[in-house]
Amino acid sequence: MNKKEYDKLEFSLSLLHPKYWSIWLGFGLLALIVNLLPYRLLLSLGHKLGLLGMRFGKSRVHVATRNIELAFPDKPEKEIRELVRENFKNTGMAVIEMGITWFWPTWRFKTLLVDKNTEALRKHDKDGKGVLLCCVHALNLEITARAFAVLGQPGYGVYRPHNNAVYNFIQIWGRTHNGNTLVDRKDVKQMIRILRKGARLFYLPDHDYGRNKSVFVPFFAIEDACTTTGTSILAYTSKCAIVTGSGFKNADGKYEIIANTSIEEDYPQKDEKAAAAYMNKYVEEIILRAPEQWMWLHKRYKTMEDESVERGIRYK
Template sequence: MSKDKFNQAPPFSLSLLHPKYWGVWLGFGLLALIVNLLPYALLLRLGQSIGRIGMRFGKSRVRIARRNLELAFPDMEQAEIERVVEENFKNTGMALIETGITWFWPTWRFKRILVAKDVEILKQLDKQGKGALLCCVHALNLEITARAFGVLGLQGYGAYRPHSNPAYEFIQYRGRTRNGNKLIYRTDLKQMIRVLRQGHRLFYLPDQDYGHNKSVFVPFFAVEEACTTTGTSILAYTSKCAIIPGSGFRNSAGQYEIIADKDIEPDYPKKDETAAAAYMNKFVEEIIMRAPDQWMWLHKRFKSLPDHNLTNSRYQ
């Protein structure tokens, strides 16, 4: 399959109704039914309950989350670490419900849970015809955040990895392209640069450890040598776009606060990959601290070390 086909919605075919895919159809059908029938307050409780159950059975992920917090916040009290880990799992359970909300709720209902706190910079860039690299993070409600920008009339392109199950892929693609959002194959760098140069938005997530390829080691929270992608500087330097930190965390009222309030490009050191990665990490930290228990602490953010032979040693 060519890369170009990954940018198009996979077509429906009768082969998707083969019995081997019935589990996928049944699972997503049940999720769609649940999120559309139940009130949001009950969905929130259901999601958090799923997270609590997951915490009981996901001991290895509990250890990873706890270790990440110990590394990132060495002065944090153990009781606070345990509280954040528990809340993180509750939000992880809620992520399943939020995916259903994103993919299956009608727009009129979806709008009710959104609060556009500050997105004026994106509207201004639209009027100027200037592309924007919208740098978000792996929040557990990321699916909602991406659709929220589309609902607000600020559609963008998302880097995308197709699912190996064609029935899952059929559903996932349509869920992620609601309200005008589009997808780009995650390794198609030329297409990413092209859409930015054409004045569009590109959703980009520079917060995880993607391994040594195209990465540098710079501070991230209290970890002095955290493996950090250089992709932000590559895209910004080649496209001359704006760089906008963005987020969509859930507040105490159960609404999602959509924020994209500044352009950090003027002071961004695009020609120095190491300085650029360190600079970007400061803003990634700022985004995460808006709701630290809603970030994905369950993955090994600090697994890679400058010495290739010591990978994962921070988690031993």
């Protein structure tokens, strides 16, 4: 698939090759399970999957534990262990949430949503201003993206194609058939055009994407966390609004959709390092709404500012 925007999907008979049957079967089973079982049972199933993954994924347990130790050095060991456990339960639930997002009908999907505050998005929509909607790698990110579309605020998601053709086909369909569109993560010019024409672009500035187009600024307790400069590049070149957003699950199992803070007025767009540090403060605020639901399994602090220091040394 060579399109830079993934809004229309074309089926090919090659996708029915026997080598792909296990993928079709797997997603078919997932669609069946999420549509037949009640949500509370799905929630329990997701948590059990996560605990099973925790049992067999010791290397990821180590990464999550180490990330939390680095981010919160004063947190007691008991609290860290409990946070890691809850994080894995939510990681298992992410598989179920993917199925819910891609395969539930809209009427049922809406029953999980709480439009807690999306006024900032609605204001910019009325003004015709493009919005860089900065979210984080929450484990329920699939839910959040569809939720904005269902609530009347669809946008463009930055997308990396999957190597498996059938997985890629289903993934694109799942993410686009409810109002959202995907744009290739390498197509920065198209992202700028999207923002300039007054649309919304979902953007995730919270991971360590490597040294290219990054600076080293504070993120939680680490003073030199590798942080993307993509936010400032997109904001400066498109003159868009910047809104922070999230969709974390509350104690009742509902997803609270928030996009209520515009930060573009004080955002130091021309200073990449100051801009990244400024953005990280808001990213921290978002994560702290529900830290057990953020992707701690990713090596957030793997890239070192000193190039002579081994990458990932903090996880040894």
